[in-house]
Amino acid sequence: MTQKILLLPGDGIGPEITVEAEKLLTVLRDRHGLDASWSRAYIGGAGYDRAGHPLPPATLDAAKSADAILLAAVGGPKYDTLPKDLRPERGLLGLRAALGLYSNLRPAILYPELADASSLKPEFVSNLDLLIVRELTGGIYFGKRETVVETDYKVGSHVIPKARVARDTEAYSDFEVERIARTAFETARLRGKRLCSVDKANVLDASQLWRQVVIEVAKDYPDVELSHMLVDNAAMQLVRGPKQFDVIVTSNMFGDILSDIAAQLTGSIGMLPSASLNERGQGMYEPSHGSAPDIAGQGVANPLAMLLSVAMLLRYSLKRGDLADKIEAAVRKVLAAGLRTGDIAKPGEARIGTAAMGDAVVAALGA
Numbered sequence: 001m002t003q004k005i006l007l008l009p010g011d012g013i014g015p016e017i018t019v020e021a022e023k024l025l026t027v028l029r030d031r032h033g034l035d036a037s038w039s040r041a042y043i044g045g046a047g048y049d050r051a052g053h054p055l056p057p058a059t060l061d062a063a064k065s066a067d068a069i070l071l072a073a074v075g076g077p078k079y080d081t082l083p084k085d086l087r088p089e090r091g092l093l094g095l096r097a098a099l100g101l102y103s104n105l106r107p108a109i110l111y112p113e114l115a116d117a118s119s120l121k122p123e124f125v126s127n128l129d130l131l132i133v134r135e136l137t138g139g140i141y142f143g144k145r146e147t148v149v150e151t152d153y154k155v156g157s158h159v160i161p162k163a164r165v166a167r168d169t170e171a172y173s174d175f176e177v178e179r180i181a182r183t184a185f186e187t188a189r190l191r192g193k194r195l196c197s198v199d200k201a202n203v204l205d206a207s208q209l210w211r212q213v214v215i216e217v218a219k220d221y222p223d224v225e226l227s228h229m230l231v232d233n234a235a236m237q238l239v240r241g242p243k244q245f246d247v248i249v250t251s252n253m254f255g256d257i258l259s260d261i262a263a264q265l266t267g268s269i270g271m272l273p274s275a276s277l278n279e280r281g282q283g284m285y286e287p288s289h290g291s292a293p294d295i296a297g298q299g300v301a302n303p304l305a306m307l308l309s310v311a312m313l314l315r316y317s318l319k320r321g322d323l324a325d326k327i328e329a330a331v332r333k334v335l336a337a338g339l340r341t342g343d344i345a346k347p348g349e350a351r352i353g354t355a356a357m358g359d360a361v362v363a364a365l366g367a
């Protein structure tokens with residue numbers, strides 16, 4: 001059955017890199033047996049400009065009926081003064097909530113040709129290929145919160161007569177941990193079959209439950225090697241020896257922090273895709289970078305994170321891992337051939353534009 005993809009170009013460099021994604025999809029459909037069709041809708045600032053809302057109802061309807069969504073980026077200075085509910089990122093957050101996208105997959109890959117871009121020495125990061133599976137709809141970002149004034153508030157031996165106190169709650173149910181753990185084990189099965197669960201089980205109750213449930217779920221995946229690591233150690237190990245990891249699964253807040261560390265290890269935000277999935281395998285795929293308003297409209301944006309997001313879409317939602325492999329191999333080929341957009345070029349190195357990079361990837365796909 002023909003699968004439906006919704007393209008959401010959004011703002012800034014979004015439309016430019018979406019053109020390259022569409023070019024790639026067209027070639028995969030015409031020459032590589034991809035059975036998919038696609039349409040476009042407006043989101044973010046573009047949604048506000050067209051329909052007065054960052055997530056217009058027509059866009060939400062189209063997203064609900066799509067098998068997968070490819071979103072470029074939203075936001076820009078033009079929209080910074082809008083009220084909170086009309087700001088571009090509300091479109092993105094609204095879509096995540098409406099589709100129940102609870103698992104966030106963020107790979108950090110460092111191609112050997114770009115190893116110089118990392119702040120770590122090349123021998124520690126060259127050929128890095130790890131994936132962080134972050135729980136996206138639970139934990140402290142969604143738990144009960146309050147800011148109150150309390151009397152006689154105790155801090156060790158101090159008693160504060162009148163203190164302003166703010167509380168956020170880290171809460172996880174076994175249901176939420178089990179479903180993200182299953183996503184992580186399934187994902188590890190598609191890769192190196194090693195899963196590291198990161199928590200703070202020596203201190204937090206929510207982490208102790210997390211660890212227990214992950215151990216229970218592991219019984220269904222005897223082919224995947226499970227380990228556990230405390231989050232402070234994980235942060236250190238990511239910088240000390242990131243290549244020891246294959247897949248990491250962790251809570252919303254820990255994943256937020258660790259995935260930014262991992263992304264930074266690669267030194268090139270224009271290279272990193274991401275995916276957010278729900279229970280039905282429906283997913284939203286997007287580059288990890290933003291709308292880069294500083295270079296929008298110049299034809300110089302790096303389209304590779306977007307093209308690698310297409311690869312993730314094919315692998316995880318359309319179950320065409322074979323085509324995903326082809327895209328990833330094509331990206332490796334163009335980098336090995338020395339082609340660089342401005343963000344990944346070394347000083348003095350020749351640079352090509354967005355369209356030329358997209359064309360090169362399509363050409364490198366082969367027959």
Ligand code: NAD
Binds near residue numbers: 303343
């Ligand atoms: P950004 O990622 O847009 O840009 C940071 C820097 O990286 C800029 O110098 C930019 O030119 C460069 N860059 C980013 N992507 C690039 C690419 N593909 N090719 C070449 N260079 C690239 O982050 P920012 O500047 O903090 O945010 C700009 C806007 O994007 C803001 O409005 C922000 O809210 C929004 N944003 C959106 C998303 C999203 O849509 N998921 C994520 C982050 C930021």
